[in-house]
Amino acid sequence: MTTFVFAALLGVSILGYLLNRRAAAGLRADGARLHSLPGYHGLFSLLSTLVPVLVLILLWLVLQGPVIDHVVMSGLPAGSLDGLDTGSRQLILAEIKSIARGQIFGEPEQWKLDAAQRYLQLQQVSGWVLLAIVVILSLAIVAFARSRVGAAFRARHGVERIVSGLMIFCSTVAIFTTIGIIASLLFESIRFFQMVPITEFFFGLNWEPQIPLREDQIAAEGAFGWLPVILGTIVITVVALFLAVPVGLLSAIYLNEFAPDRLRAVAKPLLEILAGVPTVVYGFFAILVVAPAMRSFGASLGIPVSPNTALAAGSVMGIMLIPFISSFTDDALSAVPKSLRDGALALGATRAETVLNVLFPAAIPGIVGGILLAVSRAIGETMIVVMAAGLIASLTINPLDSVTTVTVQIVTLLIGDTSFDNPKTLAAFALGMMLFVVTLIINVFALRIVRKYREAYD
Amino acid sequence: MADLTAGPEKTPKQGNAADAVRASLTRRNRKQKLLQGLGLGAIGFAFLMLFILVASLVSSGYQAFTQTKITLEVYVDPEEIKPEKLPRGGFKDVLQASLSELLPEVDTSDRATRKALAGILSNGAQFDLRDRVVADPSLIGQTITLTVPVSDPYDQLNKGTIDRDTPEQNRRLKDHEIAWFDQLKAKGVISKPLNTGLITNADSRFPELAGLKGALIGSFWALFVCFAISFPLGIGAAIYLEEFAPRNKISDFIEVNINNLAAVPSVVFGLLALAVFIGWFGLPRSAPFVGGLTLALMTMPTIIIATRAALKAVPPSIREAALGIGASKHQVVFGHVLPLAMPGILTGTIIGLAQALGETAPLLLIGMNAFITSAPDGPFDSATALPTQIFIWADSPERGFVSRTSAAILVLLGFLVTMNAIAIYLRNKFERSW
Structure with a gap:
């Protein structure tokens, strides 16, 4: 499904490129003095379709998983999750997902099978909705870009602005990486220091990172x-x-x-x-x-x-x-x-x-x-x-x-x-x-x- | 320097400065000789270590490029293997029967002996036979010739790594087992062909069956993702910083950031990937895609630095000529400067990818050290990579994995040498001096 989405986007944007280039070339053949070369008109359409829709697709793909998980979990029959901690909730979700992939071990309860069914349905729906949005949106952008083609339209400036924006984004990836490193380390470290006193970590003379596997286990105190x-x-x-x-x-x-x-x-x-x-x-x-x-x-x-x-x-x-x-x-x-x-x-x-x-x-x-x-x-x-x-x-x-x-x-x-x-x-x-x-x-x-x-x- | 026999301890008598110098010259020259000798020794030490490294890998690894195999005449007994029950059947018994034919004097009435006899064959032998029979059920009832790997202890025995002189209780093969093998060898059914399984098999618990296919495909996908992400991002960032960015605090900050990222320990990138890509984004564990993303973040600074150097090397006259006939700044960069800088950029990229190929620690943290017995179908399948496979095999206790590990390292080093050779070739072929 995801491949379809990317293919659709690529197809539509190439269509836009060809449309715009032909339109601009036609204008020139009619004797108009274009501000930008026909190729730039084409590129303008291509880039203004590709960039925003690609961002949308990536965001959708990242957010789709958690949203579907949430919908599936909250749609479970009342009482099936009562009194469970996050760990066992995760386990149930993982089991539902593996059932959805067709890997059924033992005989799961009926509500898990139903949930897996719903999980698959949701994924499919999400895929189709994404495809529809991508096709409609990119066609709309192509139509808009086509309407802009004209002798005075500064397509080259538009292209250069988009390219500059892309390059600035590329340079900020390094900053985002550093922020990502610091944020992830800091976030998990703070959670660690909520469980283990900070003085023990810095001044303790023992390092035995064990955790009790069960509540009643006495021996392994880390x-x-x-x-x-x-x-x-x-x-x-x-x-x-x-x-x-x-x-x-x-x-x-x-x-x-x-x-x-x-x-x-x-x-x-x-x-x-x-x-x-x-x-x-x-x-x-x-x-x-x-x-x-x-x-x-x-x-x-x-x-x-x-x-x-x-x-x-x-x-x-x-x-x-x-x-x-x-x-x-x-x-x-x-x-x-x-x-x-x-x-x-x-x-x-x-x-x-x-x-x-x-x-x-x-x-x-x-x-x-x-x-x-x-x-x-x-x-x-x-x-x-x-x-x-x-x-x-x-x-x-x-x-x-x-x-x-x-x-x-x-x-x-x-x-x-x-x-x-x-x-x-x-x-x-x-x-x-x-x-x-x-x-x-x-x-x-x-x-x-x-x-x-x-x-x-x- | 001819009359220096007097020795350094002789003090100058006339108070002549030239004599003083001459007297101390021996000592000073000796000091120079010492420094030279130490320097030569240091270089010699470094080369000796390089030599020992390569020699030890080759000497333990070359054996894994061959595999001891045994050729059996197998009667596919219709009593044991029934067409309607395929793919189930008594393949193991059939194989053992054909082994007993080769060693008729071995009494197979006793279970332990039967088991020991079957132990000559690799555990994969029965699956080889099964696959052949399933592919062509008409083989049932016929006698077919089958060449299958022997199990690891016999493989080691054939390659001479098991010493026959060690006391029996300290040896992995008992005396009678060695005798069996010698009989088989005398019958000419043992061969030692090139070990194609090293490349065509996926990982296995049994050394004689373990191969690098999964790791090679996993590494390919990881590198592909790494290239697809880091190449455009790196070039974009480098062009912006080198050609367009205003010299201000923000671009300084970005530069400092890139230089620091290049020196961050690789294991920290693994932590980032684990927390962000797997923990927050929910991407699958052990997937080459996640490995590639992580490697891309690590490779990007290398590509940026190489690209900036390549762009800097393009002379200003090119830019000025293009600007002079009316090209825009973008047209100058993308139409003229970038194509001229491409060879340098590609060289830097290949070197960066070669580094990424050998990177292990971040891949361990995202779980690419899982035990996976099939090759991945795509970048989102669980897989190992070449360096993590080396790590897994180096941790395995079986004797056969020592030479497999060395062989895998030789394969990895082969890829690295090839990539670097391509980079050097590109540099020499397309480098222009202005």
């Missing part, structure tokens, strides 16, 4: 203190930086100052490959190669290493960050004016002294910005830690132990769970909020440093 989780994140980030910063810096210095051209031509694309490997691949690499290797190495030294040690996840993350840091350092070193380098060399400094004492200090802001961005990536990195780090939050800074991170907890709390009404799933949003805020602060700070520094030399 604890939601985020400190062990953030500590684990910091441990893994520090391990990653310990590997990535020296390797990234040194390789960038070598490539920028010492490497022969041929090596540079090979090395840079290879480093880019390292940067382009998806993180899920790094995660598998960590569990397939790195963690077992570290474990057996630890065993040979007599040191107990946990199977999902923070060292494995952190060092693989470090490998992922090497090209990131190296390319930022490379950019920063290249941006230092040539005069500084020439001056140092002319005074008799060796190349190493030039790099370490002149270029490096001058490039420090850019490098620091790059490292900060790397930190924010390490904090937000998900797949490597989901696969290679642990699930249990423990208050430790020993990188040989298993630790968990904010992103691991977000993913494990939300996999396979859909209901948004318990602190367990909502906790993921609270963690997401923290993650977003922390990375945003670091990013803004880092981008500012990088930009300021670039301006200084430009």
